[in-house]
Amino acid sequence: MDPLAAIKVTFFQECEEQLAELEGGLLAMEGGDHDPEIVNAVFRAVHSIKGGAGAFSLEALVRFSHVFETALDLIRGGDIQADQETLKLLLRSADVLADHVRAARDGGVVDEGRSSAMAEALEALASGMGGGGEADTGDGFDDFVFNPVSIDMSDAPAPADDSVAALLASITGGDADGGAGEADAPASDDAPSQTWHVRFYPQVGLYQKANEAGLLLRELGRLGEVAVRLDASGLPLLQNMNPEDAYLGWSADLTGPGIEESAIREVFEWVEGDCYLDIVREGAAPPVAQASGVDAVGDVDVMALIRAAQAAEVPAAAAAAPTAPARASAEAKATAEPAKAKEAALDAKAQAAAREASPQTIRVDLERVDRLIDLVGELVINQAMLTQRVAECGLQRASSVAMGLDDLEQLTREIQDSVMAIRAQPVKSVFQRFPRLVREIAAMTGKEVRLIMDGEGTEVDKTVIERLSDPLTHMIRNAIDHGLETPEEREAAGKPREGVVRLAALHRSGRIVIEISDDGRGINRPRVKQIAVDKGLISPEANLSDDEIDNLIFMAGFSTAATVSDISGRGVGMDVVRRSIQSLGGRINISSRPGQGSTFTLSLPLTLAVLDGMVVTVAGQTLVAPLTAIIESLQPKACDVRNLGPNAQVIAIRDTHVPLIDIGRSLGYRTVTPPPTEGVALLVEGEGGSRAALMVDAIQGQRQVVIKSLEANYRPVPGIAAATILGDGRVALILDIDAVMVPKPHEGGGAIAAPANGGLDTVGAPTSLAKVG
Amino acid sequence: MEDIVQRKTGDRIELISFRIGDQEFCVDIMAVREIRGWTPATSLPQAPSFVKGVINLRGAVLPIVDLAARMGMAVTEPSERHVIIVTRICDQQVGLLVDAVCDIITVETGSIQQTPDLACDVVKTFVKGLLAMEGRMISLISLDNVLPTLEIEASGAETASILAA
Numbered sequence: 001m002d003p004l005a006a007i008k009v010t011f012f013q014e015c016e017e018q019l020a021e022l023e024g025g026l027l028a029m030e031g032g033d034h035d036p037e038i039v040n041a042v043f044r045a046v047h048s049i050k051g052g053a054g055a056f057s058l059e060a061l062v063r064f065s066h067v068f069e070t071a072l073d074l075i076r077g078g079d080i081q082a083d084q085e086t087l088k089l090l091l092r093s094a095d096v097l098a099d100h101v102r103a104a105r106d107g108g109v110v111d112e113g114r115s116s117a118m119a120e121a122l123e124a125l126a127s128g129m130g131g132g133g134e135a136d137t138g139d140g141f142d143d144f145v146f147n148p149v150s151i152d153m154s155d156a157p158a159p160a161d162d163s164v165a166a167l168l169a170s171i172t173g174g175d176a177d178g179g180a181g182e183a184d185a186p187a188s189d190d191a192p193s194q195t196w197h198v199r200f201y202p203q204v205g206l207y208q209k210a211n212e213a214g215l216l217l218r219e220l221g222r223l224g225e226v227a228v229r230l231d232a233s234g235l236p237l238l239q240n241m242n243p244e245d246a247y248l249g250w251s252a253d254l255t256g257p258g259i260e261e262s263a264i265r266e267v268f269e270w271v272e273g274d275c276y277l278d279i280v281r282e283g284a285a286p287p288v289a290q291a292s293g294v295d296a297v298g299d300v301d302v303m304a305l306i307r308a309a310q311a312a313e314v315p316a317a318a319a320a321a322p323t324a325p326a327r328a329s330a331e332a333k334a335t336a337e338p339a340k341a342k343e344a345a346l347d348a349k350a351q352a353a354a355r356e357a358s359p360q361t362i363r364v365d366l367e368r369v370d371r372l373i374d375l376v377g378e379l380v381i382n383q384a385m386l387t388q389r390v391a392e393c394g395l396q397r398a399s400s401v402a403m404g405l406d407d408l409e410q411l412t413r414e415i416q417d418s419v420m421a422i423r424a425q426p427v428k429s430v431f432q433r434f435p436r437l438v439r440e441i442a443a444m445t446g447k448e449v450r451l452i453m454d455g456e457g458t459e460v461d462k463t464v465i466e467r468l469s470d471p472l473t474h475m476i477r478n479a480i481d482h483g484l485e486t487p488e489e490r491e492a493a494g495k496p497r498e499g500v501v502r503l504a505a506l507h508r509s510g511r512i513v514i515e516i517s518d519d520g521r522g523i524n525r526p527r528v529k530q531i532a533v534d535k536g537l538i539s540p541e542a543n544l545s546d547d548e549i550d551n552l553i554f555m556a557g558f559s560t561a562a563t564v565s566d567i568s569g570r571g572v573g574m575d576v577v578r579r580s581i582q583s584l585g586g587r588i589n590i591s592s593r594p595g596q597g598s599t600f601t602l603s604l605p606l607t608l609a610v611l612d613g614m615v616v617t618v619a620g621q622t623l624v625a626p627l628t629a630i631i632e633s634l635q636p637k638a639c640d641v642r643n644l645g646p647n648a649q650v651i652a653i654r655d656t657h658v659p660l661i662d663i664g665r666s667l668g669y670r671t672v673t674p675p676p677t678e679g680v681a682l683l684v685e686g687e688g689g690s691r692a693a694l695m696v697d698a699i700q701g702q703r704q705v706v707i708k709s710l711e712a713n714y715r716p717v718p719g720i721a722a723a724t725i726l727g728d729g730r731v732a733l734i735l736d737i738d739a740v741m742v743p744k745p746h747e748g749g750g751a752i753a754a755p756a757n758g759g760l761d762t763v764g765a766p767t768s769l770a771k772v773g
Numbered sequence: 774m775e776d777i778v779q780r781k782t783g784d785r786i787e788l789i790s791f792r793i794g795d796q797e798f799c800v801d802i803m804a805v806r807e808i809r810g811w812t813p814a815t816s817l818p819q820a821p822s823f824v825k826g827v828i829n830l831r832g833a834v835l836p837i838v839d840l841a842a843r844m845g846m847a848v849t850e851p852s853e854r855h856v857i858i859v860t861r862i863c864d865q866q867v868g869l870l871v872d873a874v875c876d877i878i879t880v881e882t883g884s885i886q887q888t889p890d891l892a893c894d895v896v897k898t899f900v901k902g903l904l905a906m907e908g909r910m911i912s913l914i915s916l917d918n919v920l921p922t923l924e925i926e927a928s929g930a931e932t933a934s935i936l937a938a
Contacts, residue, residue: 374832377832378832381832667818668818708832710827712833712865713833713835713836713865713866714827714834714836715920717817717820718819720818723834725829725834729829730813731814731826731828731829
């Protein structure tokens with residue numbers, strides 16, 4: 001990949017992050033959070049996308065993000081009130097922006113009508129309310145007039161967290177009180193405020209990348225009081241002027257407490273290299289040149305910290321969280337210079353938030369991580385083999401070798417856990433697509449929907465996340481399309497017009513649980529049953545419990561939607577969802593209360609690389625049964641086992657009869673089934689909640705095994721899901737419970753009406769249905 | 774493997790020769806990854822009779838093909854003395870169970886003789902050429918058809934027994 005393409009890939013990765021931040025910020029604002037930092041973050045996200053897009057000459061993206069940015073800037077400046085209507089517009093604009101980014105990345109086309117309509121709406125928003133003659137009304141620099149003004153900071157939004165303000169005020173106060181005595185470093189100043197001279201001469205590249213000098217200068221104004229002078233001396237005569245060149249420069253005197261050079265540089269961060277920038281502090285002996293800026297930043301930073309510590313008297317507490325005395329002593333000072341303190345507090349808060357939000361990360365090729373996981377898997381196996389060999393040698397458990405091996409085992413496990421954690425990602429990456437989905441479906445169905453998301457930080461393996469997206473999308477569509485009522489129906493039922501769809505993720509006993517719930521009408525059980533009967537899925541006289549009726553929706557060929565709508569019900573139903581969840585080693589459950597809504601609960605393994613298994617022996621072979629499918633194990637009594645038909649057996653477990661399947665025979669390891677009383681039965685639950693008792697000869701124990709593919713070097717084997725390598729170095733096969741339960745696989749669907757030999761041989765058959773046959 | 778036969782005369786290729794029963798065979802050394810002793814394999818359900826099962830090759834699951842059974846000869850009862858030749862076929866690694874590995878031989882491609890036209894399907898499927906060495910005959914094996922493909926999987930076992938007849 002050539003360097004530019006590589007940078008472009010990174011740009012688009014960052015765009016995705018910015019888009020997520022944008023949407024998250026807008027949603028927080030919609031939720032009533034008026035923290036100015038959120039508005040800033042939203043603005044920064046769009047601005048970053050615009051900046052990058054400019055560098056790559058992505059015209060459409062630049063145009064749209066520019067309009068968007070303009071509107072956001074007015075909101076940031078308080079010229080536009082961010083009411084609910086505005087936020088809805090902004091959220092839709094964020095969707096369009098996402099479309100633009102994706103179109104730019106994948107070479108697709110954006111819905112032009114939608115995009116331009118949105119751009120017009122944004123422009124209307126900006127011009128309608130923000131007619132304050134702001135600098136950002138045009139693309140070029142030649143049509144705006146920049147008046148050197150001192151910006152009045154008193155109208156800055158009040159800081160939400162006044163303890164930070166107090167801390168900052170205490171810093172200022174410390175300076176005023178005893179700054180001269182305490183601060184003995186060469187860079188100390190004897191006044192609380194300091195003045196910076198900033199000279200800023202944009203070059204043509206700055207404008208080409210869609211940056212605006214005006215915005216940058218205004219940004220500068222947020223740091224403190226600023227006086228800007230235009231330097232038009234470079235302007236040539238009109239006939240010599242190239243309209244696309246840059247001739248103007250500005251010099252600004254920035255005055256305010258606690259301003260650091262790094263903060264100033266941050267303002268110009270995006271245009272570095274595209275402008276001549278000179279930042280000098282008043283009174284500083286040698287003018288700080290652009291290149292040597294790092295040293296100066298270091299000095300100032302340290303001094304600020306020292307002052308903060310001394311002023312607050314309790315240094316550690318001051319750094320971590322401001323204490324009450326510090327606040328009290330600072331209050332008087334804070335009132336003396338309220339505006340400045342507030343502004344400084346905002347600044348500090350922004351910086352703190354930035355630090356918090358961006359922990360140190362690196363981007364790593366997924367392949368490398370996977371290779372590492374493979375290697376660690378082999379390490380685990382090797383370690384287990386070594387332990388077994390040592391045990392075979394007859395060494396005492398207390399011997400130093402055995403103890404060393406125990407330590408090794410601990411370390412190996414820790415390495416395995418840590419490596420798995422690298423692949424783990426918060427479910428947020430899937431969840432963040434859903435607000436948009438919900439908005440679109442709500443618009444299509446004319447329903448009012450609020451999406452509540454919870455536990456987005458819950459982490460799970462990347463492969464699980466990738467494969468969660470489709471089933472979750474489908475279920476959310478269903479929840480809105482089928483679950484929620486129209487606003488009128490809801491009002492009639494005495495519910496709020498706005499329906500709520502809740503999406504929550506949490507960790508529970510080594511698995512991730514995801515719940516999708518709605519407060520809609522719940523499952524219409526008589527209708528579900530009627531449909532199932534009509535479609536021949538169950539026999540009319542079948543007597544089903546509520547739970548079993550609810551589970552009918554998971555059967556193949558079942559769709560409750562009376563009309564096939566655009567949103568859901570296009571042939572793929574909940575059976576597909578169930579199957580994809582099960583292919584991940586997960587389970588899905590539904591609980592529903594008429595009139596109050598339904599809840600789908602997914603339970604999934606945290607990773608697909610390892611599996612908790614029950615190691616069993618069958619006909620001399622060692623097999624692994626996935627623990628998630630096993631409900632219980634039991635020793636069959638002769639009186640509980642009954643013959644049914646010519647060659648099938650069932651076993652009575654607490655008054656229900658489930659088919660008894662000999663694993664050895666169904667896998668073809670043996671032709672004669674030994675008496676069930678000599679073995680152990682595993683009661684398992686397969687697809688659709690159907691149960692069976694699997695006969696094995698003996699249980700060796702439970703173990704976490706690393707899943708190895710059989711297909712890589714061979715091909716799929718019926719009845720076998722995958723392979724693993726046990727402690728003795730031999731390969732053991734992992735049972736495919738569902739395949740084993742269905743001895744003669746055939747098309748599911750109508751099989752329940754006539755179960756063959758009492759066998760539970762169809763997809764999605766609830767337990768009691770099997771007894772009908 | 775067919776490439777070997779089509780290469781220019783004068784090219785020299787290296788082959789690994791091995792023994793099954795009283796016959797000698799050889800494969801291109803480039804297809805061979807390693808040679809190891811027999812270790813007990815985990816048998817696979819519903820596998821063709823010539824698939825002995827799978828073994829652990831440093832963390833990978835390696836299927837073992839009994840080459841004798843594959844070519845329609847008697848099924849091998851593996852012992853400690855038997856040898857597994859780990860080969861790479863397309864993108865898959867496959868272990869070939871043989872009686873013993875004999876030698877590395879270097880031959881000119883021109884000296885590989887065409888397989889005589891026999892009615893036997895096994896020969897047509899697996900033998901790509903013959904080598905005469907010091908009065909012995911060594912058959913050059915094509916590995917392409919060693920693993921059963923998905924299309925014939927259902928009748929894999931039958932195919933082998935038909936070929937044996």
